[in-house]
Amino acid sequence: MSDVDYVELRLHPEERLRLIEENVEDYAIFVIDMQGRIASWNRGAERILGYSEQEAIGLHCRELFTPEDRARGAVEIERTIADETGRAVDERWHLRKDGSRFWGNGIMTALKDERGGLRGHVKILRDETLRKQAQDALVREQEKRIEQESRNAVLQERNRIAQEIHDTLAQSLTAIHLHLEALRDLLRQEDEPIHKMLDKVQELVRNGLTETRRSVQALRPQLLEANSLTGAFFRMAEEIRSGASMEVRCVVHGEAIPLPPNVEDQLLRIGQEAVTNVLRHADATELELILRFEPETFTLEIRDNGQGFEPQPPWRGFGLIGIQERAKSIGGQTTLISAPGKGTRITVTAPLDGRGGRSEEPTGLLPDENMRKG
Amino acid sequence: MLVADCHHLIREGLANLLSYEPDMQVVGDASSGPEAMDLFREHRPDIALMDLRMTGESAVDAIRTLIREFPDARILVLATFPEDQEIMPALRAGAKDCLLKDMPRGEMVAAIRTAYAGQRLHYYQQMRRGPSA
Numbered sequence: 001m002s003d004v005d006y007v008e009l010r011l012h013p014e015e016r017l018r019l020i021e022e023n024v025e026d027y028a029i030f031v032i033d034m035q036g037r038i039a040s041w042n043r044g045a046e047r048i049l050g051y052s053e054q055e056a057i058g059l060h061c062r063e064l065f066t067p068e069d070r071a072r073g074a075v076e077i078e079r080t081i082a083d084e085t086g087r088a089v090d091e092r093w094h095l096r097k098d099g100s101r102f103w104g105n106g107i108m109t110a111l112k113d114e115r116g117g118l119r120g121h122v123k124i125l126r127d128e129t130l131r132k133q134a135q136d137a138l139v140r141e142q143e144k145r146i147e148q149e150s151r152n153a154v155l156q157e158r159n160r161i162a163q164e165i166h167d168t169l170a171q172s173l174t175a176i177h178l179h180l181e182a183l184r185d186l187l188r189q190e191d192e193p194i195h196k197m198l199d200k201v202q203e204l205v206r207n208g209l210t211e212t213r214r215s216v217q218a219l220r221p222q223l224l225e226a227n228s229l230t231g232a233f234f235r236m237a238e239e240i241r242s243g244a245s246m247e248v249r250c251v252v253h254g255e256a257i258p259l260p261p262n263v264e265d266q267l268l269r270i271g272q273e274a275v276t277n278v279l280r281h282a283d284a285t286e287l288e289l290i291l292r293f294e295p296e297t298f299t300l301e302i303r304d305n306g307q308g309f310e311p312q313p314p315w316r317g318f319g320l321i322g323i324q325e326r327a328k329s330i331g332g333q334t335t336l337i338s339a340p341g342k343g344t345r346i347t348v349t350a351p352l353d354g355r356g357g358r359s360e361e362p363t364g365l366l367p368d369e370n371m372r373k374g
Numbered sequence: 375m376l377v378a379d380c381h382h383l384i385r386e387g388l389a390n391l392l393s394y395e396p397d398m399q400v401v402g403d404a405s406s407g408p409e410a411m412d413l414f415r416e417h418r419p420d421i422a423l424m425d426l427r428m429t430g431e432s433a434v435d436a437i438r439t440l441i442r443e444f445p446d447a448r449i450l451v452l453a454t455f456p457e458d459q460e461i462m463p464a465l466r467a468g469a470k471d472c473l474l475k476d477m478p479r480g481e482m483v484a485a486i487r488t489a490y491a492g493q494r495l496h497y498y499q500q501m502r503r504g505p506s507a
Contacts, residue, residue, distance in 0.1 A: 166427075166454060166455070166458075167427060170454045170455070171381045171383075171384060171454065172381075172383070174381075174384060174387075174454060174475045174476050175381060175383035175384045175386075175387050177387075177475075177476050178383075178384060178386075178387025178388060178390070178391060178475070178476075179383070179386075179387050179390070181387070181391055181478075181479045182387060182390035182391055185394055206476070209476055213454075213455045213457075216455060217455075217457060220457075220459075238462070239462060242462050242465055242466055245495075
């Protein structure tokens with residue numbers, strides 16, 4: 001800028017102010033009169049807030065606030081602070097003309113004349129939505145990390161307590177049990193009252209061991225706490241494989257995504273119940289766990305090549321009622337296909353959001369004609 | 375037989391139980407994994423009963439080492455509860471079966487004989503199918 005221009009601008013202070021207001025694009029600069037109505041509007045304000053100068057002049061400044069802020073009196077609070085202290089920080093979500101929101105960061109300043117009389121307010125603010133979003137994401141990330149860490153700490157501590165009970169109390173009770181067994185051998189047959197007493201003591205020890213076992217189980221992280229749903233099923237498959245002479249496959253179709261915790265929990269329990277059935281009754285040599293993630297639904301299928309059965313209502317006994325109840329509670333549908341000598345296939349399909357409006361429909365438990373005919 | 379458990383009362387109890395069987399003899403008792411390995415090398419027992427955890431350590435490493443040295447070793451692990459986490463790794467490491475410390479004496483003796491006869495995972499499978507599975 002040349003000296004001549006500088007001198008000229010200095011010579012016309014009102015003109016200079018007008019030029020600044022007009023040309024600044026990064027900041028919204030506008031004056032609000034004593035009634036709260038917008039009295040001036042610069043190019044930055046138009047760009048950030050979406051109103052043209054013509055639309056903005058005369059508009060009440062509350063229109064720029066979100067309904068929540070309006071409801072809690074933020075418009076008045078800001079003005080009061082500016083009046084009493086000369087300025088008020090304006091850092092909040094604001095509304096654009098089209099109703100969208102941006103994170104405004106700026107300041108409201110009271111405009112006073114030479115005699116200290118209040119004439120209105122000027123607001124200068126800029127759009128810092130991107131910075132705000134980045135900051136919020138960071139905070140969310142931190143919160144998530146802290147939550148994860150504290151959950152891990154709880155799991156670790158519970159595990160430590162479980163280990164301690166297991167390695168001390170449970171061992172002592174087991175030792176007492178073993179010695180009682182030995183003591184029984186030392187006693188002669190005719191010592192009837194002593195045997196009775198011994199039975200009593202042994203029963204007490206057994207109860208103690210059962211209680212201890214329950215505590216340890218309750219404290220240990222369950223399959224799902226330590227794994228994702230698919231991880232839990234893979235682990236389940238591995239356990240069956242190493243414990244039974246059975247071919248076990250676990251297959252995942254589609255992209256495995258986390259489901260609501262109660263849905264995952266019910267699905268895992270359904271799987272455990274179905275697998276227990278297979279181990280106890282099916283006499284199978286092959287077992288397949290299939291997890292299918294589709295856009296709207298999740299399907300769990302458990303099939304074996306065991307002896308099968310004639311699926312007639314009401315399917316009591318085999319834990320199928322329990323499976324149906326669990327499936328229903330997550331809005332899912334159960335299908336059972338089996339025939340003597342033809343294996344069994346249980347399918348549970350549940351909506352991904354865990355709600356599902358069709359839970360009242362009867363679930364289909366059908367004997368499979370095709371399978372029966374072979 | 376070799377009995378390994380870090381709790382001496384449990385070792386004693388087990389030895390006591392087995393002493394009533396004329397065809398079974400405890401030739402050594404160990405309180406840790408390394409001690410169990412030393413005694414195994416020294417006595418070459420027909421059967422080794424090993425606790426899953428000894429002095430806070432898993433027995434899996436000791437089992438793996440012994441199986442590498444003595445592929446025919448009949449090692450049975452002793453679990454406190456059927457859901458003990460180390461059961462599976464111990465069986466994969468080569469243990470022949472898994473017994474519960476508090477199982478009735480008759481069953482334990484029978485399970486040991488079954489394992490001695492060469493059958494694998496006999497009791498473990500029973501345990502899984504039982505009410506606790």
